[in-house]
Amino acid sequence: EVQLVQSGAEVKKAGESLKISCKASGYRFTSYWIGWVRQMPGKGLEWMGIIYPDDSDTRYSPSFQGQVTISADKSISTAYLQWSSLKASDTGMYYCARPVRCRDGVCAGGMDVWGQGTTVTVSS
């Protein structure tokens, strides 16, 4: 079974660093892009970026470029999303998801498998 399992909820203070994870199983991790999506409380979905674990090719949304770092460790089939200095406005739910039917970063298949989400709460 193809699965993405995310790390648990985090409660942090503004200015702290954080790294959350997304462990993939049931498929060849290095053959698929993996992406991150934010959902702030009561709001819609925001695409943050994607990474291709085989060569670490990473594409960011301009809204998140410089604010977060997306990485992957192919030896343990895990993708990461990290912050060096959290803000209260980073509070939200973060999902990882697997885009499919991709070629050169253009994906015709949507994101077919999603993690369960990681809640990040940042207090000021």
Next chain:
Amino acid sequence: DIQMTQSPSSLSASVGDRVTITCRTSQSITGYLNWYQQKLGKAPKLLIYAASSLESGVPSRFSGSGSGTDFTLTISSLQPEDFATYYCQQSYSTPWTFGQGTKVEIK
């Protein structure tokens, strides 16, 4: 960035109704348009990819159409389990973008 305009933002409908949600993009994305359903407290679920292809396991009452800049998600006969929020998303060029969402509520 490609802008997504999804409408309506919410609608009320009854079980059995035909429901249509539209998504317009700021430039042509050919057919790289996907639709998701999200229920409260859950991760989104892929319904339709490439504008009109039904994801495996999704009921056939869901269908998608369109190309270029105008797209539609149709639920032919709304069921109780379909009350949720629906999002369109383009995967034609990065940054990928989502529509604002359409909340489908019980009338």
